[in-house]
Structures are given as C-alpha cells and as structure tokens.
Amino acid sequence: MAPAVPAGPQLIDRGALLAALDRAAARRVTVISAPAGSGKTSLLRAWVSRLGQPCRLVTLTVRRDQQDAQQFWLAVLHAVRQASDHPSTPEPPAPTPAFNGPAMVDRVRSELASDPGPRVLVIDDLHELTGPDALAQLTGLLTDLPEGVHAVLATRRDLPLRLHQVRLAGELAEIRAADLRFTRDETRALIDAAGIALSESGTALLHERTEGWAAGLRLAVIALTGHPDPERFVAEFSGSNRTVAEYLIAEMLDRQPAGVQQLLLRTSILDRVNGELADLLTGHAGAERTLLDLEDANAFVVSLDPGRTWFRYHHLFAELLRLELRRTQPEELPGLHRTAARWLGEHGEAADAIRHTQAAGDWAEAARMLADEAFSLTNDGQIQTIAALLQAFPPGADHPELALVRGGVALLQGRLDEAAAHLAVASSYAATAPAGRQGRLRVAIAAVRLSLARRRGDLAEVSELASMLDSPLSGGSAGDISLDSDLRVVALMNLGIMEAWSLGHPDAERHLQQGAELARQIGRTYLEVACLAQAGFASKVRPFAVTRRRCQEAIELADRYGWGADPIVAPALITLAGSLAWTGEFGESERWLRRAATALQSDAGPGITLLLHHARATLLAGRERHREAIEELSAAEDLRSQLTGSHALASQVTGWRLAMLARAGRAGEARASLAAIGDDRAASGEVASARAAICLAEGNPAAALEAAQAVLDGTAPVIGYVTVVEAELRAGLAHRALGDQQAAGQAAERALALAEADRLVLPFVMTGSEPLLAALPRHETAHAALLAGLLDVLHGAAGAPANPPPVPPAEQLSPSEFRVLGYLPTNLSRPEIARELSVSVNTVNTHMRNIYAKPQAQNRTAAVRRARELRLLAANRNP
C-alpha cells in the first residue's frame, strides 16, 4: 500500500531520529508536535518506507481546514479498509446527513481490530482538524486502541487531545521540535547528498543560520543546487537579517525559469492541483510535466496519489507563494479564483467551487451557488461545511439567497421556529427574484418547508408541498433534472412518512417504494435506505412475513454501507422488533430494540421516539410486565401531545394503557383516565376494546360485551385486525363470565382464526385469555397447532429469560416437515395429525423421523423443546 505521501528524493538517512521514532512507536500513541517546516512529514515518510512487511500501515493526511467530523472519519475508515486484506465490505464508506460519531469510532475500532498482526495508524497534519467533536472522538479511539495497533500523529501545535490516561499508562511518546532539528553532521550529509560543494565552515554557517530547521535547510539546498558560488551564497544568507523562509524562497524562486515561477504562484491558490487545472490557471499546456519534475527535484511539491496526478505544495511554501502572488499580481487574483471555481464546479467539487467564488469576491454568485448546492451537500452529510461557507460571507452584506440555506441548517439542527423565519424571508425574496430563477428557488424552498412540515406533523401542508414537487421543473438543464430527482425522492419520502405516521394511509407504502426506487436509480443510497426503512414501518398493515422481509432488506442495505446505527434505519429496526413481540419472539424482539435505541441516541424526533416506546411497551406487555409497559405507554402519550397532527398508533397507545391499568388492578385509575379522553379517540375501536377490559376488571361482563360489540360489528374504526382479535377475546371472556361457554368458545375460535395467518401471540397474552383458551376443547378447534403454541407461551411468558442465549440456525426443515412439527406440541396422535394434514400415517412417520434427526432431538418432547428454542414454532413459515 502506498504511503499518503510517496517517498521523495533528498531524504537523507536520519538514523538517530528514525531510531527515536522506532522507540516511540513501541508505545501505543506517538505524537509528533512541532511547528511548520520542522520536517514532520519527511520523517514520517522516511520512517514509513522503512517499516517491514509484517506491519500493516494505515496512513492519511487531514485535509486543509477539516471542520467536518464525518468527512474526517470517513477518510480514516477508507484508509483502514485500503490497508486491509479483507475489507469488511466492498462498498466505500459514504456520508450521511445524520452522523453518529460514537458509532463511527466503534466501527473504525472494530475494523482495525479485525486484521491480525501489528498495525500502525499514521495521521499527518492533524492540526487541520478543527471540529471539537472529531478531536473528542479521536481521543476516544486513542485511549482504547485495539491490541497491536499503534498510532502516530503529526501536528503543528499541541491539540486538546485528552490523552492523560494514555500518558499515565506510560503509553504516550512525544517527539518535539528540538528532536527534529538537524544536527551539524546531518546538515553535512544533506549538502553532500545534493552534490553541493560547500566547505566545512560554510556548512557550519548554514547550520547556524537555519538553526537546523528542516525547511530552511531544504530550501537552502534547492537554492544552492547548481549555484555558481555556494560559499558566497551562504555568506550573504548568513549576513542577512531577513527571515529564513522568506529569504530562501525568494532565492529559490529567482532561480526558477519564468514559466515555473508563474505556475507555482498562480496555482498556490489551490489546496491541491493537477495538470489540467494548472494549465487553465497559467494559460499554458504542460503543467503536469513541470509538477512531476518539481516533485522529483525537491521536497516542496508532493504528489497525493500513487498515479501522481494530484499534487500539493508544502504548507509553508504555499503560504509564502500565496502572499507573493497577492502582493505582486493582485489584479490577477479574482480571475484565477473564478477559473478555479468553474473547473471545480464542473468536476463536482461544489464546496471548493463556492470557496473560490467567495475568494474572487463574487458574493452574490457564491450565495446563489450555495443556495443551489445546499440540498445536495446536505444529502452528502456536509452540514458543517455549509455552516462554514455561510460564516465566510462578510457580515452585514445581505444575500437573500442565503435565507434558504440558513433555514435548511436551522431545520437540521432542530431549531424549527428559526427555520420557519428564514423560510419566510426566502419566500418573499423568491417572489421578487429574476424570472429565470424563481421556479428553481420555489422548488428548493418547498423542499425545506416539506421537511419542516413533516417534523411538525402537519399532513395538510406536506400533501400540498409534495404535489407541487411532483410536477417537474419546466425546461431544466441537466443540473435541474438531477436536482429534480433528489427533490422528488425527498418529497415522496416525506409524503410517505406523513401518510404512514398520521393516518396509516394506504398510499404511504406506494409513495415510499417509489421514493426508494427513484433514489436507487439516481444513486442516492442513503435516501433509498431511509425510504425502505420507513416503508418497513408503513407495511405494518401487511402480513408480518412481508413486513419483516421489508424491514430486514432495509437493515441489510444500511449495514452494507455502514449506516446500521443511523437514525434513518430506526423505523425498520423498531417495526421488526414490534412484529417479533407480536408473535411471541421476545428475546429476538429485545435484541432489535436495543439496536434501535443505539441508533436513536444521536438524533430522535418525537415521532420516532414514540414508536420506540410503543414497541418497548409491546414487548413488556408480551412478558406481562404491566407496570413497566404502562410507563412506556405514558411516555408515548406525552410525546404524541408534542405532534401537530395525529399519529397512526395514538389510539392503540391510549387503549393499551387503559387496558393494562385495568389488568394491573388499577381499574379505578383506568376508568378516570377513560372519562378524560377526547371524543375522537374515545370513538376508536382500540379505546372501545379497552373499555371492555375495564368493565371486565370491574366485574361487569355485560357492559364489557357491549363495549366489545362496537368493534365486532364495525361501528368503531380500528387501526388493524389485531384490535378485532383483542375485542373477540374480551367478548369471549365476558361470555365466559356470564356462563355462556358456547358463545365464549365461538369467540375464542374466531380470534384464533384471525390470528392464525400471522401466528399472533400478543393479544392472547394481553387480554389474559389463558382460561378461555384452556377451556376450548382441543378436538373442536381448527387451530390446534396455534392453540398449543399459545398455551405454551401463556404458561411461560412471565418467566421467559430476558436474554436467551443465541442459538445456531436450525437446519432447514422442508415445508411439509415444518407443518408436521407444528402439531408436535398438541396431544394429537400420529393418525390424527395425518388426518388433519390429509396425508398418510406413513408420511407423518417419515417426517417425524426427519424432524427428530434434524434438530438433534431423540423423541417428541425433546424435538418440541429444541424446536421452541430455535423459535421454529413461533415463526410464521408459510411454505
């Protein structure tokens, strides 16, 4: 693997210094802290090129003025993967709008840990990392490096890395400016290596004048190479009071041909340069050859890639070149920045293009560009970059285009009222903008308003805005069309989310899937994952098998791109967890819920947090932990009151809380709470079912029957058939209390029939239907297998272990073997099972033999136990 900076010429063997670094690297963390031009990068290059094969090297150089923690960590992760023989995934790590720092550090740590053997992580120019979050996260990584990993950091100044733990453990080594200074002997060796004829006293003078400062010595070597009179040069240099760098750079530049001087000066405005860009800035062809020659000839131009197409200048050198350019050719500067901006813009480097437009002083144009690019920069997770670009505009100057950008940033940072105020300014500007600009601005404003309305839960506004974005911009350029697609995906996603969350709208799924499909077509994988995860939630009305598959697909895609801990995946994680709780797979459900909580730790709106509480309550209800379930439901209700619109699960949250109170022996409290509910929700099937539960707890089965009847005859609207199952069971319990065993049995049978397809367990647990089911004559039910499984869960629910040990996946049973397995927990004999399945007894015998062989079970009881452990009975596996 190539080092970040390829080994260059004129690197003398500084054996003592390298040995010092070798010794330092025996500790876990080495910090090289010394001013500009001290030779840090050269030392790292030399040291890295000497490292033996068994040591794996991860190198990166922090980009100039790196404010974005995410960009930094993506670069780290990329470097780690490049250095690995077995990268965890072939996909390049990609940015996201919602960056989860701690999760990213964990990921880097685990990928570093996945390769055996010694590894060195080298980070150069760490002082360029200016975001406080990134430094804190890096401290976290350095304090807890995986076994066998050493970190070497180079920085111009001491950074607020809180490494005292590492220092106390004796695992921190430091190399500072004094260590990096060239000795007399090293100065001599450097002069000799360059083939310069300089006397011993001349060398001593040079060493003294530069104080062994690496940059000074290297500059001197370049100026001296081919100099007609080296002794005179050193004498004059030594006699001058000018600063070392300025004196020597002037000398060195003077000795370059005019074309090379112009190339260096004009390209100094760039952070990195390639041949094409340099040709544009100089107005001459052939710059790449010159850059390659310069790199070969000295250490002040370095290539950045193994193919040597991109170059950068030594920072100190670039700084002086820029000053020289500004001083001597100030009139050229705006034009150069404009040329650079155009090229960068055309090559997809939007942020750099805007920076150069700002540097050219074209503020209005820069504001327009930023307004146009803010949306896609946001989708790339470059929020900090947008904030920094906003900051760079001169204060006081009013650029109405920026109101839109400020609104978007405020929205992302959760300041909704501020976002709305900026949007109002943006809208009134759009009304007066030039005709050609209006359409585009309106669309961009609508996109931000859409996100704002969705966060506030305002469905009417969302629908209106989405339909506006649905019609394409007229006569757009290629850029307009791609913006169009981005906006359309976001419009579909927000619309779908609103529909799914507020009403359980039938179009929700369709809109989200269209959004996912379009996102895939235009390569916006992040938006695709976001749409798919929401589609998982929206498909709650589907058979569970479909819901689960959708959620799993969304999670798998997110995992592949390293977004598994992002808030966007949370809807899928929670929906999956909830559906597992519904079918009695409590351990699995809990595992996914834990993951969802991790994903939501960095950013959580009231809507999604409500969903998390709801899913937790579902699991707790399944485990009959009523008190905790009630707490979760109360938390969910509190959050609901923060939303503008309705919430799909609102009536269920309320209904469950009331029913749970009644079952926990708090019927009075439930009754009082019921009386306080608004008419809207009181009319829902969920609350009607809860009323039945309260009446049952109060010992009034006749009233319970009447309440349940509102659900069963369809007068009370329900959010799903699960409410009907609940109501049937409560009606059955009421019939039973009234002594009508036959009606009770019929109600239970209808509940079983409804629950069969999804193999629902939860409503039976929640309603406390065990006595109802136990009284149901086995031979009379058409759902013997489900019934047996249910009774099993009802007996064991409360005592189920919180964290069942992970079990290996079962060898796959054939569909017919699986059908037979479903009957094993029943008391049916083999001939009876054969009749139920309309097969011969011999077939059943064969299947049973296979079943016993597969899950390592010797008899029927052991097979059932083993199969339960493997969660085979609970899962709905339709062949």
Next chain:
Amino acid sequence: MDPAPARYAIRVRGHLGATVLSAFPLMAADRQGADTVLTGLLDHSALYGALAQIEALGLNLVEVRQVPGGSGTLSP
C-alpha cells in the same frame, strides 16, 4: 467575554520582507535589531489571526505584549 480591542506588539525574529509583511495588513512593522516588531490595534480574533499567520509562515515568535495607547475602536 471578549475584551475591548487593544494595542499589541508582536516581536518576531528576523527582518520581514514585503511578502511576509503583506500577511499583516492591519499592523505596522518596525525593525528593532535583528527582530521585527508588529504593532496594531487588535481585538482578540484579530490577535489570534495574526498569531496563526505567524505559525503558518514558520516565523520565530519572541514576544507578545499589550502596549499602552489606543483602545476602543478598531482602525483599519
């Protein structure tokens, strides 16, 4: 809190030429022996900006001092 702008004198080793001096447009330069003293009325962000420039240019910083005279408003 940000104190009012004050006059600062920043001493660096060596004589600064026109190129390096152009990095400090808000400050007057005065050669004192082998050093250069840059003086100007600076608020804190301007002061730290000047120090960052000194760092970036690899200059040898000798002394930073607040000096009497001129406080209140910023002069260009």
